[in-house]
Amino acid sequence: MKAYLFSGQGSQFVGMGKIFYEKYFLARKIFNIANKILNIDFTKIMFNGSKDILKKTINSQLAIYIYSFVETQLCKNFFPDMVAGLSLGEFSALTAVNVISFEDGLKLVKERGLLMQQACDTIPGKMVAIFGLKDKIIERVCKEDKGIVVPSNYNSCNQLVISGEYNSVNRVCLILKKLGANRILRIPVYGAFHSPIMELIEEKFVNIINKISFNNPICPIYQNYLGIPIINPNDIKKNLIKQLVSPVKWKHSIKNMIINGAKFFTEIGPGRTLENMAIKMLKTFSK
Structure with missing residues (x-):
């Protein structure tokens, strides 16, 4: 098909x-x-x-x-x-x-x-793709942040995009990098979509x-x-x-x-x- x-x-x-x-x-x-x-x-x-x-x-x-x-x-x-x-x-x-x-x-x-x-x-934000971590880990770190940051695109088994306010996304990215994310890539869009x-x-x-x-x-x-x-x-x-x-x-x-x-x-x-x-x-x- x-x-x-x-x-x-x-x-x-x-x-x-x-x-x-x-x-x-x-x-x-x-x-x-x-x-x-x-x-x-x-x-x-x-x-x-x-x-x-x-x-x-x-x-x-x-x-x-x-x-x-x-x-x-x-x-x-x-x-x-x-x-x-x-x-x-x-x-x-x-x-x-x-x-x-x-x-x-x-x-x-x-x-x-x-x-x-x-x-x-109104609320500037961004989207970032996270590679090499399990969804549950990314979901947990996003949930623990006090700002606006959420999983926004479940793209593949090895890639999940997060969306949110600049500072919140930056904080989460730093934590995820320490937890073993092998790649973090900024998505070329202006905004935090699906959030x-x-x-x-x-x-x-x-x-x-x-x-x-x-x-x-x-x-x-x-x-x-x-x-x-x-x-x-x-x-x-x-x-x-x-x-x-x-x-x-x-x-x-x-x-x-x-x-x-x-x-x-x-x-x-x-x-x-x-x-x-x-x-x-x-x-x-x-x-």
Whole structure:
């Protein structure tokens, strides 16, 4: 069975999508539609903008969403048996399997990005990937800190991302390093996503998402909130809201995809990290 994975925030790079734009009429059409909806020449930010501008939450999320949709439309053999997207990538996945339209998805991603940026400006924070420690150890150290810091992305058996206020994350990282973390890597995003900080914008996001029509998907989507296959549009919408303030259960999603028959993983979007992680997990389960 074929599983498609959709890149999340942090996979963006300056120049992304430019080759598609120059080579394919369909890609140019989609980029132009996006520019019109956003009322800005967003392709300039994607193709020629600075790295710092593209890294801003609102810009990176829109760029990855647009890029992923273009790639999906150019893919002649896109017949998924199951899909999943990492955080922002979940919106790309939902568009790809016809749950939401590209236009509605673009508006939703824009508003979500603006709200997340507001939360980040109100309470500055960051996200850091921890390698080489068991989840329980990281969870315990986060819980013992007096500030805001929580596990936010269960990416793989060897990697867990934490999210929170700057000082809290820094304190936890120092402790985890002493406890044996073999690598600590800052995630290239501005903000502490999937943490209690995002509760500041939850109500506004609910009001926005409730205005969007959700349809039946063409295949199951393994959502971040639960990591299990979902097909009911109402459940999909509820889980998408929960995703904002809850940890991403990515490794759970991949594990369940493999259990349910996934043999081939393909990443849609500007990154290939998700595909590589899934292939490693597939090899592990195959032994």
